[in-house]
Amino acid sequence: MSIETLGILGAGTMGSGIAIATAAAGGIEVTLVDVNAQQVDKALAGARTFYDRAVEKGRMQAAEAEAALGRITGSGDLDALGEAELVIEAVFEDFDLKAKIFRQLSGIVAPDALVATNTSCLRVSDLAAHVSNPARFLGLHYFSPAQINPLVEVVKGAETDPAAYDAALAFVKATGKLPLACRDSYGFAVNRFFCPYTNEASRLVSEGLATTAQVDRVAREALGVAAGPFFVQNIIKPRINLHAVRNLAPLGAFYAPAAPLLVEHGEADKPFAIAEDAAGVAGNDGVVADRLRAATFLPILQELDEGVASAADIDTGAAQALRFTPPCQLMDKLGRAEVERTVGALCQTWGLAQPKSLAKVGSLRA
Numbered sequence: 001m002s003i004e005t006l007g008i009l010g011a012g013t014m015g016s017g018i019a020i021a022t023a024a025a026g027g028i029e030v031t032l033v034d035v036n037a038q039q040v041d042k043a044l045a046g047a048r049t050f051y052d053r054a055v056e057k058g059r060m061q062a063a064e065a066e067a068a069l070g071r072i073t074g075s076g077d078l079d080a081l082g083e084a085e086l087v088i089e090a091v092f093e094d095f096d097l098k099a100k101i102f103r104q105l106s107g108i109v110a111p112d113a114l115v116a117t118n119t120s121c122l123r124v125s126d127l128a129a130h131v132s133n134p135a136r137f138l139g140l141h142y143f144s145p146a147q148i149n150p151l152v153e154v155v156k157g158a159e160t161d162p163a164a165y166d167a168a169l170a171f172v173k174a175t176g177k178l179p180l181a182c183r184d185s186y187g188f189a190v191n192r193f194f195c196p197y198t199n200e201a202s203r204l205v206s207e208g209l210a211t212t213a214q215v216d217r218v219a220r221e222a223l224g225v226a227a228g229p230f231f232v233q234n235i236i237k238p239r240i241n242l243h244a245v246r247n248l249a250p251l252g253a254f255y256a257p258a259a260p261l262l263v264e265h266g267e268a269d270k271p272f273a274i275a276e277d278a279a280g281v282a283g284n285d286g287v288v289a290d291r292l293r294a295a296t297f298l299p300i301l302q303e304l305d306e307g308v309a310s311a312a313d314i315d316t317g318a319a320q321a322l323r324f325t326p327p328c329q330l331m332d333k334l335g336r337a338e339v340e341r342t343v344g345a346l347c348q349t350w351g352l353a354q355p356k357s358l359a360k361v362g363s364l365r366a
């Protein structure tokens with residue numbers, strides 16, 4: 001079955017981006033619903049601006065842009081989703097709100113419609129308890145900005161039917177996106193390590209070991225990221241990142257949000273100040289590099305132990321969604337002894353067992 005009608009619930013940052021990307025791919029009618037009428041108007045205006053710019057830059061023909069815009073319909077009424085073959089939920093990252101929405105949707109969508117959540121960090125199988133047909137429910141996790149970011153994590157819940165999963169995978173590919181198949185677990189494949197990496201960045205500053213600018217510079221040097229953790233959080237918004245980090249807290253104390261910096265900025269949604277001078281605290285570049293690498297590598301090795309995703313897929317996700325140098329390739333390059341030194345120290349700090357996959361470093365991508 002190929003999807004021809006998409007409903008999106010929540011016309012915020014992600015819902016509007018998914019609508020723009022899907023309508024541009026052609027052949028799919030998109031209905032965008034939000035309780036807040038202003039959000040719907042803003043999303044439609046944003047779509048027009050995005051397509052106009054694409055025409056100006058020669059990436060789209062004017063007729064194509066007009067047709068794409070014509071495929072998006074806005075509404076403030078949940079009933080408008082009744083005809084959709086696939087509904088993607090993209091409301092605030094709040095379990096109770098999402099659960100309530102899914103219960104409301106149950107009386108509206110067709111029994112064989114696919115329903116997906118764009119949750120960043122909640123577990124699909126936990127949300128499935130509130131859906132009328134858990135066999136037709138799964139995770140479709142887009143990355144910001146969804147208009148252009150190619151990656152979508154496709155997450156199978158405990159009860160997701162294989163045919164429903166395949167239909168969603170086909171939808172992702174048909175809309176020009178890159179699917180990353182991963183197991184249902186907190187943070188899926190990418191946020192599982194991105195959140196602790198941002199968390200450790202805040203701990204380094206809160207402990208007086210480095211400045212924000214120094215952490216960003218060392219992250220670029222030691223992990224080969226295109227932009228450092230504070231710069232990136234300012235783009236995705238500190239509030240959004242804090243939400244995502246908080247949802248990983250069930251994984252243990254190491255994952256819980258770092259106070260005070262990350263929590264204060266997240267709660268106030270206040271951008272991090274990043275000075276021009278990135279020299280920072282003299283003599284500490286080494287400790288910053290070790291801790292940022294360890295906080296990224298440890299969750300990845302745990303993911304490999306748990307079979308959340310393959311090393312190749314984690315590398316693809318990191319490169320495509322975050323513009324990281326592929327981290328499993330980097331671990332292989334650094335070698336087992338070096339990765340064990342930094343990850344071992346982090347495990348000791350947090351009283352964690354060393355991941356079994358440490359033994360495979362050197363040939364993770366073999």
Ligand SMILES: NC(=O)c1ccc[n+]([C@@H]2O[C@H](COP(=O)([O-])OP(=O)(O)OC[C@H]3O[C@@H](n4cnc5c(N)ncnc54)[C@H](O)[C@@H]3O)[C@@H](O)[C@H]2O)c1
Binds near residue numbers: 119143236
């Ligand atoms: N922003 C990101 O970087 C990002 C990336 C990936 C995934 N996500 C996830 O996507 C989801 C949406 O995030 P966002 O950043 O787009 O949020 P947002 O705050 O920009 O938008 C959420 C929208 O949901 C609407 N909404 C709230 N309650 C509603 C209801 N009862 N019915 C209909 N609409 C309702 C709001 O009016 C708002 O427009 C979250 O689960 C988030 O974790 C966010």
